[in-house]
Amino acid sequence: MFICARVCNSLSVILQEHSIETPHGLLHVTLHGTSNTRRPAILTFHDVGLDSKSCFSPLFKFEEMQEIVKNFTLVHIDAPGQEEGAATYPMGYAYHVCVCCVCVCIFRTVIGVGVGAGAYILSRFTMAHPDSVEGLVLVNIDPQARGWMDWAAQKITTLTSSLTEQILSHLFSQEEMSANADLVKSHRDRISKAPNLINIELFWRGYNSRRDLIIDRTSNFKCPVMLVVGDQAPYEEAAVECNSKLDPTTTSFLKMADAGGLPQLTQPSKLTEAFKYFIQGMGYMASSVMTRLSRSRTTSLSSSYSMEGERERSRTLSQSSQGGQMPPSPSHTMEVSC
Numbered sequence: 073m074f075i076c077a078r079v080c081n082s083l084s085v086i087l088q089e090h091s092i093e094t095p096h097g098l099l100h101v102t103l104h105g106t107s108n109t110r111r112p113a114i115l116t117f118h119d120v121g122l123d124s125k126s127c128f129s130p131l132f133k134f135e136e137m138q139e140i141v142k143n144f145t146l147v148h149i150d151a152p153g154q155e156e157g158a159a160t161y162p163m164g165y166a167y168h169v170c171v172c173c174v175c176v177c178i179f180r181t182v183i184g185v186g187v188g189a190g191a192y193i194l195s196r197f198t199m200a201h202p203d204s205v206e207g208l209v210l211v212n213i214d215p216q217a218r219g220w221m222d223w224a225a226q227k228i229t230t231l232t233s234s235l236t237e238q239i240l241s242h243l244f245s246q247e248e249m250s251a252n253a254d255l256v257k258s259h260r261d262r263i264s265k266a267p268n269l270i271n272i273e274l275f276w277r278g279y280n281s282r283r284d285l286i287i288d289r290t291s292n293f294k295c296p297v298m299l300v301v302g303d304q305a306p307y308e309e310a311a312v313e314c315n316s317k318l319d320p321t322t323t324s325f326l327k328m329a330d331a332g333g334l335p336q337l338t339q340p341s342k343l344t345e346a347f348k349y350f351i352q353g354m355g356y357m358a359s360s361v362m363t364r365l366s367r368s369r370t371t372s373l374s375s376s377y378s379m380e381g382e383r384e385r386s387r388t389l390s391q392s393s394q395g396g397q398m399p400p401s402p403s404h405t406m407e408v409s410c
Contacts, residue, residue: 100124100155105146111356112206113145115182117190119212119334120276121239121263123155124148127187127336134340140348143357147179151189153271161271167278183207183351187336188214188242188307189279195293196285202294207354209347211300212333214310215285235273236264242276245306248332255338287317298324298350300343302331324350 091098102124105114118127128148132141152168153161184205186194191210198205233241240249240260249256266272287293297318301311308327315325326346328335336343351357 099152100150100158102148102150103145105141105144107145109143109145111144112181112183113147113179114140115147115149115179115184115194117149117184117186117194118151118154119188119190119243120279121243121259121272122187124150125156126259126262127190127334128185131336131340131343134344136341136344137347139357140344140351144183145179147182151193151275153268154275158268158271160268161274163270163274165274167274180204181206183209183354185209185211185347186213187211187334189275192279192282192285198293198295199285205295207295207350208293208297209300209350210297210311210314211336212302212305212307212311213299213314214307215287215314216310217282217284234264235269235276236260239263239272239276242306243333245304245332248304251304252332252338255334287314289317289319292319293322296322296324296350296354298326298346300326300328300335300346302328302333302335302339304330304332305335306333324353 088104089100089102092101093099116124116128118124125148131137132146150158153159181204184194184198184207186192186209188211191213192215194205194208195210195213195215198208237260240256240263243259244252244256263269263272299311299315299318301308305311311325315323326343328339328342331339331342348357
C-alpha cells in the first residue's frame with residue numbers, strides 16, 4: 073500500500089511506466105495523458121496474446137482520439153508477466169490479477185476499457201467495486217465460463233494445435249483469418265516469438281478457467297456500459313447474449329460492420345467516435361465535436377435486439393461499412409482480486 077501511495081504522489085509530475093507491488097506480485101502500469109484532471113481515469117486491460125501496447129496503442133495514438141487523451145489520464149494495465157521483459161513464471165503458477173491495487177489506491181474512479189479477457193476482468197472488478205467505476209466499455213466480452221463440452225474441445229485442441237494457433241482462434245474468427253491475412257500473420261509472428269510465451273500460456277489457461285459472470289436485470293452493473301463487437305468476431309453471439317441480460321436504459325450495444333476480433337486495431341476511427349459519444353453521455357467533454365455518429369444518430373441509434381417478440385432490450389449503435397455510420401482445469405486457475 074505504501075508503494076502505491078508513492079506512485080500516486082509522482083503521477084502529477086511524471087507520467088511513465090511503473091511497477092506496482094501487489095499482494096500477488098508486481099503489476100506493470102503505463103500512464104499518459106493529462107495528470108491535472110478531476111475526471112475519472114481511463115483504465116484499460118488487454119486480451120490474451122496481447123499486451124497493453126499491442127492492444128491499445130494504435131487506438132489511443134489515433135488522431136481523433138487525442139482530444140480524449142488531452143482531457144483524461146490513461147492507465148494501461150499489463151496482466152502479470154505479459155509486459156515486455158517480464159520474468160518467466162513457473163508452470164503451475166496460480167494466475168491472479170489485482171486490479172484494485174491500481175484503481176482504489178491511485179484513482180478515485182475510472183472508466184474501464186477492456187478487450188476479451190480484459191473485458192471479463194474489468195467486469196468482475198466493476199461488480200465488486202461499483203463505486204469505483206463510472207463507465208465500462210467491453211469489447212468482445214464472453215461472460216460465460218467454459219462448459220464441459222468446451223473444456224473437452226479445448227483439451228483436444230491443446231493436443232492438436234500450438235498455443236499460438238489456439239490464441240489466434242480466440243482473437244480472430246476463421247473468416248477473418250482468411251480475409252485479413254497480414255494482420256493475423258503479424259500477431260502469429262509476435263506471439264510465437266515472444267520470450268515470455270510461458271507467461272502467455274498461464275494467462276490463457278487462467279482465462280479458460282474463468283467463472284460465470286452473474287449478470288441479469290436484478291444483479292447488474294451500476295454504471296453505463298457500452299458493449300462492442302465486430303460482426304465477424306469469434307465472440308459475436310456471446311456479446312449479443314450478454315447484451316440481452318443488461319439494463320437497456322444504461323447499456324449501448326455497438327456492433328461494428330466488417331470488423332473482427334480486434335476492432336480497436338482495424339477500425340479505430342469508428343470506435344473512437346463511439347467512445348467519444350459514450351463519454352459525452354456520461355457528462356464529460358460536452359463541447360466535443362462529433363462527426364459520424366452525431367450526424368447519423370437518428371438512423372444509427374435504434375433498438376435492434378429481439379427474441380420471441382421481446383424488443384428494445386438495449387440501444388444499438390449499428391454501423392455501415394460503406395457510409396462510415398455508425399469446466400475448468402483445477403491446476404491452472406485465474407483469480408481476479410476485488
